[in-house]
Amino acid sequence: MKQSTLTLPNGKSITKPKSKTPMILSVLFILIVISSIITEADIAVLFTKADKFWSMIGDMILPPDFSYLDDIIPELIATLRMSVVGTFFGAIFGFPVAFLAAKNINSNEIVRFIVKACLSLTRTMPVLIYAMILTFFFGIGEFAGLLAITIFTFSIITKMAFEDLETLDMGAFEAAISQGSTRIKSTILTIFPQMMRTYITYTLYCFEINVRSAAILGYVGAGGIGYTLNQMIQLRQYDKAGMILIAIMVTVIAIDSLSQFTRRRLA
Amino acid sequence: MNTEKYQEKLANAPKVRISSIVIIIALTLIVFVSVATTELPEPQSEASINAANNVVRGILHPSADKLLSFGVDGVPYLILETMAIALLGTLLGSIFAIVPAILGASNFNSKMQVRIVRLCLNIIRTVPPIIYGLMFIRVTGPGPFAGVMTFSLTSIGMVAKLYIEALEELDGGILEALDSVGASYWQKVAMGIIPQIRPNFISTAIYRYEINVKDAAVLGLVSAGGLGTEIILAQSEGRWNDLGAYILGLVILVFIVEHVSTRIRTSLVSG
Numbered sequence: 001m002k003q004s005t006l007t008l009p010n011g012k013s014i015t016k017p018k019s020k021t022p023m024i025l026s027v028l029f030i031l032i033v034i035s036s037i038i039t040e041a042d043i044a045v046l047f048t049k050a051d052k053f054w055s056m057i058g059d060m061i062l063p064p065d066f067s068y069l070d071d072i073i074p075e076l077i078a079t080l081r082m083s084v085v086g087t088f089f090g091a092i093f094g095f096p097v098a099f100l101a102a103k104n105i106n107s108n109e110i111v112r113f114i115v116k117a118c119l120s121l122t123r124t125m126p127v128l129i130y131a132m133i134l135t136f137f138f139g140i141g142e143f144a145g146l147l148a149i150t151i152f153t154f155s156i157i158t159k160m161a162f163e164d165l166e167t168l169d170m171g172a173f174e175a176a177i178s179q180g181s182t183r184i185k186s187t188i189l190t191i192f193p194q195m196m197r198t199y200i201t202y203t204l205y206c207f208e209i210n211v212r213s214a215a216i217l218g219y220v221g222a223g224g225i226g227y228t229l230n231q232m233i234q235l236r237q238y239d240k241a242g243m244i245l246i247a248i249m250v251t252v253i254a255i256d257s258l259s260q261f262t263r264r265r266l267a
Numbered sequence: 268m269n270t271e272k273y274q275e276k277l278a279n280a281p282k283v284r285i286s287s288i289v290i291i292i293a294l295t296l297i298v299f300v301s302v303a304t305t306e307l308p309e310p311q312s313e314a315s316i317n318a319a320n321n322v323v324r325g326i327l328h329p330s331a332d333k334l335l336s337f338g339v340d341g342v343p344y345l346i347l348e349t350m351a352i353a354l355l356g357t358l359l360g361s362i363f364a365i366v367p368a369i370l371g372a373s374n375f376n377s378k379m380q381v382r383i384v385r386l387c388l389n390i391i392r393t394v395p396p397i398i399y400g401l402m403f404i405r406v407t408g409p410g411p412f413a414g415v416m417t418f419s420l421t422s423i424g425m426v427a428k429l430y431i432e433a434l435e436e437l438d439g440g441i442l443e444a445l446d447s448v449g450a451s452y453w454q455k456v457a458m459g460i461i462p463q464i465r466p467n468f469i470s471t472a473i474y475r476y477e478i479n480v481k482d483a484a485v486l487g488l489v490s491a492g493g494l495g496t497e498i499i500l501a502q503s504e505g506r507w508n509d510l511g512a513y514i515l516g517l518v519i520l521v522f523i524v525e526h527v528s529t530r531i532r533t534s535l536v537s538g
Binding site: 031034035036038039040042045046049050056057082084088120121124125128129136138139141142143146200212215219226229233245248249252253262265266 | 286290294298301302304305306307308311318322326347348350351354355358389393397398401402403405406407410411412414415416482488492502514517518522525
């Protein structure tokens with residue numbers, strides 16, 4: 001490839017840096033080819049058998065079994081309850097840990113490192129795997145899912161909160177210290193009011209995510225509506241499965257808008 | 268002497284809004300009712316406690332056999348397969364997402380159209396990935412390709428939303444400048460729009476890749492390939508040491524992907 005060189009009036013010459021794009025694109029192309037071989041990708045199938053996809057959607061929503069709605073409302077409530085309680089306890093446990101991980105509050109580097117390492121390890125496991133393992137301990141049911149949601153909320157809210165803490169204005173805190181108040185008292189008086197709103201906002205945000213994931217926790221037996229949904233699909237009762245899906249969709253959209261409204265109000 | 272100034276400041280201090288109080292009370296009530304109605308699990312029988320102990324022992328002693336074997340059910344191949352599924356799914360999804368993103372950006376579409384496009388994207392996002400997995404399995408049969416198709420669909424919802432945000436932040440001044448020097452339509456797209464949105468689009472796609480790798484465990488449940496399928500198989504057949512190996516593989520994979528992705532995205536944003 002020809003490189004364009006420019007000579008400046010003062011005699012220096014500048015060479016335009018080589019573009020990395022061709023290299024990146026060719027690596028990407030090779031990766032795509034390898035991936036297609038590994039995944040046995042066959043685009044033609046999409047055209048020959050796509051009708052099966054649409055016919056399944058058709059069976060689900062044309063029309064859904066509305067009479068089934070009465071049966072699933074209790075399960076829907078159980079799903080929501082699981083997310084509320086899980087999010088709540090996750091947020092409660094996460095609060096003090098966030099302080100341990102924040103640079104401007106905890107000056108002990110070793111503790112900070114350990115806390116952060118544990119947090120990022122906790123974050124790597126998907127909720128569903130937690131739920132699966134927890135069902136061995138607490139049996140099939142809501143409680144395992146609730147704990148899985150608690151762990152997940154804890155792991156992400158702590159990260160968001162300590163990053164937020166590190167950006168806080170420490171002036172008020174130092175002023176309180178200089179007036180002779182203890183560290184704990186100054187933290188409660190000056191740091192808490194600054195972070196409380198954001199923390200509640202984060203909690204609501206986690207709640208939105210959790211409602212979505214709670215809907216499928218039933219797959220591994222961890223309670224909620226996912227269990228019934230799985231059964232209906234296995235039994236090929238698509239109209240009932242469609243009703244469950246619509247109910248989940250309406251709930252999720254309703255919760256999202258409610259939570260966003262609340263977040264805006266609090267912000 | 269300064270007292271008046273302070274009192275004036277105090278009077279101007281932000282007041283606690285009634286709406287905030289109502290919201291807090293409502294939230295507290297919801298939490299209280301939910302906690303009160305949650306049933307604690309019944310105490311487990313001795314046999315199931317033993318079983319649980321076995322599970323933990325198995326997970327803590329991952330089978331070295333599976334971790335190091337290069338066969339189709341070995342961890343290295345499964346990691347490769349999971350990454351391949353996520354890669355193709357993300358790529359297809361990020362390409363498909365361009366169309367709804369252009370149709371849904373409020374700076375060059377009518378308000379009505381923007382609303383409809385966003386509602387559709389919202390609906391795509393709310394259906395759990397597992398359901399798409401189940402649908403696609405009917406099309407492609409069980410296997411990694413079902414996973415690819417699922418991810419390409421689930422990625423569209425989120426990726427298009429982030430694309431729209433990037434498009435709405437386009438700096439119109441650059442386009443006007445190009446107009447003023449007489450650039451043609453395609454020249455404007457190539458010199459004015461693409462360079463502005465490219466880092467954002469690439470960063471979004473990489474972020475989605477990270478999520479897809481994590482979701483791969485979920486998709487395995489419906490036998491759509493990758494580590495997840497083996498996790499579920501090992502669990503249902505009670506091979507706890509193998510389960511430990513697969514979970515360890517997943518943790519390592521997610522950990523590495525997360526770190527690399529964060530690093531690339533940071534360097535993209537900072538230029």
